[in-house]
Amino acid sequence: MYLRCLRKLQTEGVERISSNAMAQRFHLSSSQIRKDLAAFGEFGIRGVGYEVDALANHLRELMGLDRTHGVVVVGVGNLGTALSRFPGLQRDTFRVVGLFDTDPAKVGSEVAGHVVRPTEELADVVAETGARLGILAVPAPAAQASYDLLADAGVTAVLNFAPAQIKERAGTSVRSIDIRVVLEELAHRSIALDVPPTI
Amino acid sequence: MYLRCLRKLQTEGVERISSNAMAQRFHLSSSQIRKDLAAFGEFGIRGVGYEVDALANHLRELMGLDRTHGVVVVGVGNLGTALSRFPGLQRDTFRVVGLFDTDPAKVGSEVAGHVVRPTEELADVVAETGARLGILAVPAPAAQASYDLLADAGVTAVLNFAPAQIKERAGTSVRSIDIRVVLEELAHRSIALDVPPTI
DNA sequence: GGGTGTGAAACCTTTCACAGCT
DNA sequence: AGCTGTGAAAGGTTTCACACCC
Structure with a gap:
């Protein structure tokens, strides 16, 4: 802040x-x-x-913002695509180094200047690039498996957008943004107009 | 929680x-x-x-979750599309009632079962449907103007994804999710592995 | 017995106020 | 003179422990 x-x-x-x-x-x-x-x-x-x-x-x-953080994105649907194209992820603080998906129809296509790869290659890319950050933009049922994949590959912090409770492992912290929860908070505010905004 | x-x-x-x-x-x-x-x-x-x-x-x-909340989405890029298709926004607690964009190329196209409309029609749709919630998925420079549009239309709570500081107006509360800030927190965690996750 | 609701105690955070540095 | 850094006071929150109820 x-x-x-x-x-x-x-x-x-x-x-x-x-x-x-x-x-x-x-x-x-x-x-x-x-x-x-x-x-x-x-x-x-x-x-x-x-x-x-x-x-x-x-x-x-x-805060560790004086170095470049490689980011891998798992799940290249609308949300994953939007995030991959996000300008803040192409700069020298955060840089997307790989996009992954299990869908064969998506693998091989190019998004935000990166060829989408199969998740099998995730560990290799993380090892090669030294990426330590991961973004989960997969459907809820695939979230835990994708998190485990990231954790196995050596990613140390994950930003999860899937509305699923991730079972965390030591060494790989998770921060989840559950749109459902955010919307519920918003609903509460819209009926109780005197709730102060979070900073 | x-x-x-x-x-x-x-x-x-x-x-x-x-x-x-x-x-x-x-x-x-x-x-x-x-x-x-x-x-x-x-x-x-x-x-x-x-x-x-x-x-x-x-x-x-x-929390006001015993009724249906109409939601209007402004900005139908990748993020807006992803949010509009989100199953949690099609149920009886939250229901998307309109998609809006200024881009003439997008206006008229169909996304998630809704025809994208020009932002000029936003106030009418909000008045007709009684929607009280809005989602901002526009680029940062358009955020304030879009917020003002929502506020004028009578929306009482807005979820903003644009990395912009919204000047709030009485009666229309804003909750912003700035991916940049979330990533920075993540970077901090990935270098300081003992930072506990937020609940 | 088992478990809630709640004052009191312990603990933590914020504000106050001022010594001490530039 | 002006403003930081910091003990002390005030203000909150969490935990404890037990009266009271099912």
Whole structure:
């Protein structure tokens, strides 16, 4: 969240900012900002504030965003295709290094500059490219098997869009986005108009 | 979250469950479960536990999931198409009632059983159908304008997939899923393997 | 006996306020 | 003078433990 705020400040050309100014700008509390940022190390300058660039770089490093992360995408339906084409996945922080599907009709076709490969080749591609991130865009019944495939291949973090509960394995963390759950939260908000949005 | 757990219990045929059993089953704390469920009203039976069906129904009602929610989808690219075809959006809780796009090449085509309409017709469709939920699957630069369109039409909650900061208006709450942010969190996890997953 | 609902205790997070650095 | 970093106070949340009910 702080990184997002700092990036916004960078695009605005702000070079230094105090916890107070930042609190006003982003509707936070200044003491909370100081506590949090101090936890990452002493990055403020007393009497001055925080150096936006230096702090952003520090947080980027802390989050591992200073290197390129290879991403493999399993499932090349509409969702997988949309994600593969997503500009944020073609840059130097995240780069799609392989698309996989079990459907023979899809294997061999080209999507977002990549030839879709059979899932049998996933382990090889992960080994060759050193990819550590995986995206699951398969139907719910195929989710667990695909996750296991990714885990076996050595992927360490998986983003799952299938509405299925993945049985996690040590060394391969999962973050699931279940559209059904998000919609339900939305339904709740639309009937209870005073529910504050999540940050 | 409780509703998800209860649904899982329902599919397993469990009719009654104690806070202790539930805690074990879903890795929660029994006292937390009791406190939370008690907050919704006295739904447990002392000496017995909780009636799964009755509690699920109560929570469903509380979340507004006992009625049908009409959903309009703005943006019929790969993502919009994937979402429109999503089975969870064709049932009696959530039902897509209209697809919209500005691209003349897409307008008139049929996706997931709906004819894609120009965004000019959005307000009419929302008025006719009484839809209160909207999904934004447009490119980032078009996000704010599309949100405003939804807000003007009377939609009360919007799920935004565009990587853009929406300026919210009173009466139309926004929940954004920014794939970039999710990926960054994932990158952090893949380098710091001890970060626990979000529930 | 078994299990909920709930005050009290323990624990954690946020805010306050100020010493100390630039 | 101005602003950070940080102990102390305030405010919340979670766990404990037990009275009370089935």
